[in-house]
Amino acid sequence: MKHLIFIIFSSITSQVMASAMIDCPSHQMRVYMPNLGQTCVTQMQVQQNPYIMNCFQQTNFYPNFFSSFPSAIFRPYPQPWWVTQGNIYYPNVNYPGAWNYPGIQQQLYPGDGEVFAAKPNVYVDSIHLNKEFEFKFTSKEKMSFLATTPVKENDTWKGILVEKDKFEVRDRFVTDDVRYDYLFYDIRLPKDKMQFDQGVCTTREEAINWMIKDLKEMNYSAIAVQDFDEHWQAKIPKEYPFYCIYPQYNAQLDEALPVSISTPQTSFTRTLYIVRPHATAPSVTMTHEIPFPRRDPASYRPATKIKREIMFREWGVAFLGF
Amino acid sequence: MIKLFICLFLITQVQANETGVTGSVRSPKECKGPVMVWLSLDKDNYNERLLLMHTEVPVQGSFQFYLKPGAYQLRASNEQGCDFEKKITVGDKVLHHIVRLVNK
Numbered sequence: 025m026k027h028l029i030f031i032i033f034s035s036i037t038s039q040v041m042a043s044a045m046i047d048c049p050s051h052q053m054r055v056y057m058p059n060l061g062q063t064c065v066t067q068m069q070v071q072q073n074p075y076i077m078n079c080f081q082q083t084n085f086y087p088n089f090f091s092s093f094p095s096a097i098f099r100p101y102p103q104p105w106w107v108t109q110g111n112i113y114y115p116n117v118n119y120p121g122a123w124n125y126p127g128i129q130q131q132l133y134p135g136d137g138e139v140f141a142a143k144p145n146v147y148v149d150s151i152h153l154n155k156e157f158e159f160k161f162t163s164k165e166k167m168s169f170l171a172t173t174p175v176k177e178n179d180t181w182k183g184i185l186v187e188k189d190k191f192e193v194r195d196r197f198v199t200d201d202v203r204y205d206y207l208f209y210d211i212r213l214p215k216d217k218m219q220f221d222q223g224v225c226t227t228r229e230e231a232i233n234w235m236i237k238d239l240k241e242m243n244y245s246a247i248a249v250q251d252f253d254e255h256w257q258a259k260i261p262k263e264y265p266f267y268c269i270y271p272q273y274n275a276q277l278d279e280a281l282p283v284s285i286s287t288p289q290t291s292f293t294r295t296l297y298i299v300r301p302h303a304t305a306p307s308v309t310m311t312h313e314i315p316f317p318r319r320d321p322a323s324y325r326p327a328t329k330i331k332r333e334i335m336f337r338e339w340g341v342a343f344l345g346f
Numbered sequence: 347m348i349k350l351f352i353c354l355f356l357i358t359q360v361q362a363n364e365t366g367v368t369g370s371v372r373s374p375k376e377c378k379g380p381v382m383v384w385l386s387l388d389k390d391n392y393n394e395r396l397l398l399m400h401t402e403v404p405v406q407g408s409f410q411f412y413l414k415p416g417a418y419q420l421r422a423s424n425e426q427g428c429d430f431e432k433k434i435t436v437g438d439k440v441l442h443h444i445v446r447l448v449n450k
Contacts, residue, residue: 105425106382106402113421114386114397122387122396132387132398134365134414168412171385173401175368175408195408197370197442202407210399 107258120259120343126301130212130345135168137212137345141296143255144340146207147189147248150287151333155185158286159207159336167281170210174202181207185287185334189247205247213342215314217280218298222324223270223317225306231267232256235297235341238271238321242293242328244337252339260341264301268317272296272342274326289333293326296340313344364440366413367420373405373447377428380404383445388417388433395419403445410440422447 110117120142122129128140146159160180161167167179174181174193183193183201192201224234232253239249260267272280277294285292300314308316371381380402389395398418403409413436420443422430428447 106400106423109382109423109427110384110397110400113384113392114395115393116397119397122398132396132414134412169410171399171401171409171411173403173407173409175410195370197368197408198406200406202404204404204407208401 104254104258118258119261120341123261124346125264125303127344127346133170133212133345135170135212136166136214137168138215139213139218139298139342140170140345141211141213141340141342142259144209144211144296144338145248145251146336146338147205147245148185148191149188149245149335149337150185152185153187155287155334156183157185157191157334158182158284160284160286162282162284168212170212171208172210173208174204189245206251211281212345213280215344218270218272218276220270220298220314221317222319222321223268224321225266225268225302225317227265228260228262228267228301231269231299232260234269238297238325239295239339242295242325242337244293244339248337248339256341260299261301264303266302266305268300268302268306268314270298270300270314270317271321271324272298273324275324285334285336287334290336291330291332291334292336292338293328294338296342298342298344300344364412365415365436365438366411367418367434367436367441367443368408368410369420369443369445370408371403371405371422371445371447373424373428374449376449377405377424377426377447379424379426381422381424381428381445381447383409384419384421384423385411385413386419386421388419420445 107117116123120128121140122132130138130140133140158180159182160178161176162179175195175197177196181191181193183191186192186203189205191204191207193204193207194201224231226234235256236249236253239252244252272295274292274294277296283292298314300312306312306316308318310316367385369383371383373381381404382400383403384397384400386395386397398413399411401409401411403422415436415438418434418436420430420432420434422445424447426449428449430445430447432443434441434443
């Protein structure tokens with residue numbers, strides 16, 4: 025009996041100790057490195073960095089009681105592999121870019137436009153297999169792209185719609201077409217072409233849930249919604265408890281960034297959520313660079329009930345530049 | 347002469363609009379799966395090495411970052427820990443790099 029109690033006690037103690045051993049001191053965070061296993065790296069020290077002075081304001085109004093428990097008991101939201109790796113090299117992986125509350129440090133990026141549209145991803149749902157397509161940005165005004173995957177040629181992606189959410193795109197760097205799950209771009213857009221009348225203000229968690237529900241109601245594919253959830257759970261800053269969301273749909277985006285798609289019987293549903301973090305609960309009496317949203321955006325969504333032979337859909341999240 | 351001047355002006359404008367870096371991803375057989383390509387300021391100090399943009403690229407795929415002239419770090423890694431690192435200086439043209447992952 026004594027042996028049994030000793031074995032149980034030893035087992036519990038060793039598990040707790042193992043968890044405690046990989047807890048990091050303050051100002052450090054635990055990351056996984058393939059060659060070292062779990063290890064601690066220094067977190068972003070904002071005091072030393074003039075670019076990100078306001079990054080870590082003390083705005084954590086809802087401390088998590090369980091976070092002080094060993095990891096065997098407290099399991100945080102699982103992170104994608106690239107967040108764990110990125111944290112080894114960069115202090116701001118969990119931000120949408122170079123950050124300065126309440127938005128992006130625009131002086132570090134080229135081009136014009138106060139709205140930093142991060143990661144519009146374009147997905148496709150086609151009844152045709154192996155259908156040739158051209159996707160062209162047709163604006164006559166100067167466009168301020170920040171990144172694209174794959175490389176565009178004359179503001180155009182050309183290739184084949186292989187199957188649902190599979191593109192094969194030609195580019196000048198390879199002889200064979202390369203298969204992509206989605207087309208990606210980052211771009212700066214003019215604030216005066218966006219709407220700030222319709223939207224919702226809520227907590228961070230509910231803001232993400234609201235956007236996911238919005239995408240699902242517009243029939244975005246499961247993989248598109250999953251990509252959105254994985255990416256923005258990681259990239260929407262966690263220390264701000266409140267967010268206002270101003271959805272931009274086709275009515276705004278087709279004018280701000282027109283696109284032509286060569287395939288017939290094609291629809292293109294566009295969604296870009298401009299989000300603005302708030303350190304304190306936002307209200308109609310507060311004055312900011314954008315107004316408090318006053319109308320429910322649900323009725324302004326593009327019509328997505330009618331099915332077409334080929335349906336492109338894009339989602340993105342944008343932050344304001346300062 | 348005036349036409350030549352206008353042409354030179356337009357070429358300069360195009361180049362001015364298109365500064366940055368393009369890249370294509372190559373990977374040995376043992377490095378499988380998509381690759382995350384990272385673009386940051388070129389700083390040795392971790393706290394100053396701000397990540398500006400990143401994009402997930404399939405092997406053989408391509409990407410473009412549009413950048414102001416300056417010094418940057420281009421990194422790439424995959425889930426298995428294969429990686430690539432290069433310091434780049436962006437001037438008034440678009441640079442091209444082959445991002446060749448190494449299995450460490």
